[in-house]
Amino acid sequence: xxxxxxxxxxxxxxxxxxxxxxxxxxxxxxxxxxxxxxxxxxxxxxxxxxxxxxxxxxxxxxxxxxxxxxxxxxxxxxxxxxxxxxxxxxxxxxxxxxxxxxxxxxxxxxxxxxxxxxxxxxxxxxxxxxxxxxxxxxxxxxxxxxxxxxxxxxxxxxxxxxxxxxxxxxxxxxxxxxxxxxxxxxxxxxxxxxxxxxxxxxxxxxxxxxxxxxxxxxxxxxxxxxxxxxxxxxxxxxxxxxxxxxxxxxxxxxxxxxxxxxxxxxxxxxxxxxxxxxxxxxxxxxxxxxxxxxxxxxxxxxxxxxxxxxxxxxxxxxxxxxxxxxxxxxxxxxxxxxxxxxxxxxxxxxxxx
Amino acid sequence: xxxxxxxxxxxxxxxxxxxxxxxxxxxxxxxxxxxxxxxxxxxxxxxxxxxxxxxxxxxxxxxxxxxxxxxxxxxxxxxxxxxxxxxxxxxxxxxxxxxxxxxxxxxxxxxxxxxxxxxxxxxxxxxxxxxxxxxxxxxxxxxxxxxxxxxxxxxxxxxxxxxxxxxxxxxxxxxxxxxxxxxxxxxxxxxxxxxxxxxxxxxxxxxxxxxxxxxxxxxxxxxxxxxxxxxxxxx
Ligand SMILES: Nc1ncnc2c1ncn2[C@@H]1O[C@H](COP(=O)(O)OP(=O)(O)O)[C@@H](O)[C@H]1O
Ligand SMILES: [Mg+2]
Numbered sequence: 001x002x003x004x005x006x007x008x009x010x011x012x013x014x015x016x017x018x019x020x021x022x023x024x025x026x027x028x029x030x031x032x033x034x035x036x037x038x039x040x041x042x043x044x045x046x047x048x049x050x051x052x053x054x055x056x057x058x059x060x061x062x063x064x065x066x067x068x069x070x071x072x073x074x075x076x077x078x079x080x081x082x083x084x085x086x087x088x089x090x091x092x093x094x095x096x097x098x099x100x101x102x103x104x105x106x107x108x109x110x111x112x113x114x115x116x117x118x119x120x121x122x123x124x125x126x127x128x129x130x131x132x133x134x135x136x137x138x139x140x141x142x143x144x145x146x147x148x149x150x151x152x153x154x155x156x157x158x159x160x161x162x163x164x165x166x167x168x169x170x171x172x173x174x175x176x177x178x179x180x181x182x183x184x185x186x187x188x189x190x191x192x193x194x195x196x197x198x199x200x201x202x203x204x205x206x207x208x209x210x211x212x213x214x215x216x217x218x219x220x221x222x223x224x225x226x227x228x229x230x231x232x233x234x235x236x237x238x239x240x241x242x243x244x245x246x247x248x249x250x251x252x253x254x255x256x257x258x259x260x261x262x263x264x265x266x267x268x269x270x271x272x273x274x275x276x277x278x279x280x281x282x283x284x285x286x287x288x289x290x291x292x293x294x295x296x297x298x299x300x301x302x303x304x305x306x307x308x309x310x311x312x313x314x315x316x317x318x319x320x321x322x323x324x325x326x327x328x329x330x331x332x333x334x335x336x337x338x339x340x341x342x343x344x345x346x347x348x349x350x351x352x353x
Numbered sequence: 354x355x356x357x358x359x360x361x362x363x364x365x366x367x368x369x370x371x372x373x374x375x376x377x378x379x380x381x382x383x384x385x386x387x388x389x390x391x392x393x394x395x396x397x398x399x400x401x402x403x404x405x406x407x408x409x410x411x412x413x414x415x416x417x418x419x420x421x422x423x424x425x426x427x428x429x430x431x432x433x434x435x436x437x438x439x440x441x442x443x444x445x446x447x448x449x450x451x452x453x454x455x456x457x458x459x460x461x462x463x464x465x466x467x468x469x470x471x472x473x474x475x476x477x478x479x480x481x482x483x484x485x486x487x488x489x490x491x492x493x494x495x496x497x498x499x500x501x502x503x504x505x506x507x508x509x510x511x512x513x514x515x516x517x518x519x520x521x522x523x524x525x526x527x528x529x530x531x532x533x534x535x536x537x538x539x540x541x542x543x544x545x546x547x548x549x550x551x552x553x554x555x556x557x558x559x560x561x562x563x564x565x566x567x568x569x570x571x572x573x574x575x576x577x578x579x580x581x582x583x584x585x586x587x588x
Pocket of ligand 1: 364367368369387388389390391392393394395396
């Protein structure tokens with residue numbers, strides 16, 4: 001019984017981290033009907049940003065192992081992750097949807113950085129490459145070369161997969177392919193509560209995840225922007241007709257989802273400190289499963305989906321089935337989808353005449 | 354107030370409007386009638402920027418609307434009640450109406466406008482807390498119109514507001530449209546129900562496969578043998 005309760009707490013902590021990541025998938029799907037494959041890499045990016053913040057000389061000099069340092073790392077990673085999410089949306093997804101000046105300059109600049117590095121391997125050469133790329137992009141746009149409207153969701157899906165690979169490879173290039181160890185930024189204790197020995201780190205993860213999810217619910221349900229998000233996810237054209245700048249709401253949604261993914265990256269790294277540029281793939285996949293399980297597009301569903309996956313996984317390991325640890329999420333998915341194809345909370349559209 | 358000059362528009366390779374000319378003067382109710390697939394909805398969607406203009410000009414109060422994003426056009430004073438109502442079924446009636454006033458910052462004015470909408474459609478006030486999706490078809494149409502009015506538009510575009518409604522509700526909606534016009538809004542009314550549309554408008558246009566084939570005062574159109582045969586079901 002005690003092991004069961006202990007596993008329960010562990011499973012809920014693990015699940016709450018999956019839930020945070022799943023929320024990003026589900027919100028972006030809600031507004032764009034797109035599976036943002038790059039989301040798992042935003043999670044990885046968040047973990048690395050936390051790593052660099054915590055290892056910076058400024059941080060080391062001013063912060064110790066305290067609650068405040070944890071908060072600083074968390075918020076820093078969330079802000080940077082949300083910026084990455086907004087950038088991805090602006091330069092990878094929006095060009096197929098709305099006129100997006102500067103798109104070519106952006107991508108040619110990145111291409112230029114690659115060429116600069118190949119040719120010179122010095123910061124100067126990279127900078128020159130970026131500059132040359134931007135110039136080429138600007139000139140092409142002046143000539144009228146622009147991204148075309150993408151009506152096919154298949155093409156946008158492929159763009160999403162491409163962005164994901166790009167971020168993973170860039171991570172390997174910039175952060176290094178070898179695993180790094182996430183520093184202990186908050187104190188760890190084993191607490192004995194009612195005969196259970198609970199790991200303070202797991203409780204922190206759970207607590208932070210709950211706070212973030214409550215905040216998200218407040219934003220989505222009780223603010224004007226949240227109402228606009230729900231409108232956009234229900235019917236894009238009708239939302240436009242309300243005077244909503246849908247591109248802005250979509251960018252906000254990406255930012256919000258990415259911030260949660262960044263937070264997830266930090267929280268998981270607190271529990272499992274080994275981080276590497278491909279660390280997002282498996283948790284990302286499981287969080288995606290959690291989102292589908294809950295009913296893709298449904299925020300409450302994503303939270304429950306995450307919990308179910310986390311619990312099932314921890315229970316499987318706790319009761320000697322660790323070989324199936326990674327498979328269990330998918331087994332649950334298959335079972336639920338066979339019974340209820342729209343997911344636990346998903347429902348068909350209501351339309352009345 | 355609104356002028357379409359040789360406007361062509363469509364969906365990719367499909368040309369749904371072929372150089373139409375249409376104008377709406379301040380204070381008018383203008384109806385646009387035509388068979389299914391004639392391009393009526395496309396005309397309204399083109400005015401609000403949901404479907405791009407491929408050639409020609411759309412001009413509203415002297416400003417060219419071509420290429421301006423929808424949310425800005427709405428901000429200029431044009432609201433549209435889309436075909437099939439398209440209310441937010443997952444939001445409450447109150448939230449739907451609030452979204453209608455998304456660009457209107459003045460809380461006092463918004464509260465006054467809400468009262469006007471509730472005076473026009475008392476049913477909406479009774480169902481304020483209900484989800485939009487739980488309303489009956491007629492109530493959804495009232496909500497769609499109320500939501501558009503919350504933006505305090507000077508020009509209101511209505512796409513088949515009577516579609517699928519019982520005759521008594523059709524009457525309620527048409528009376529409401531008269532009332533909205535009397536309170537100062539200019540109206541462009543799209544209908545397949547030509548009879549009703551011509552009764553409740555000053556002027557009318559007849560659209561056939563993307564071209565305007567007839568126009569004039571509503572009474573004259575309603576009396577025209579060709580209109581009577583094609584759209585009013587007479588021989
Ligand atoms: N989303 C769309 N994609 C492609 N073609 C469309 C679309 N909507 C309408 N059309 C076509 O455009 C033409 C005009 O349609 P529409 O404006 O909806 O007509 P109406 O409102 O008069 O019934 C029709 O031939 C229709 O098939
Ligand atoms: Mg139509």
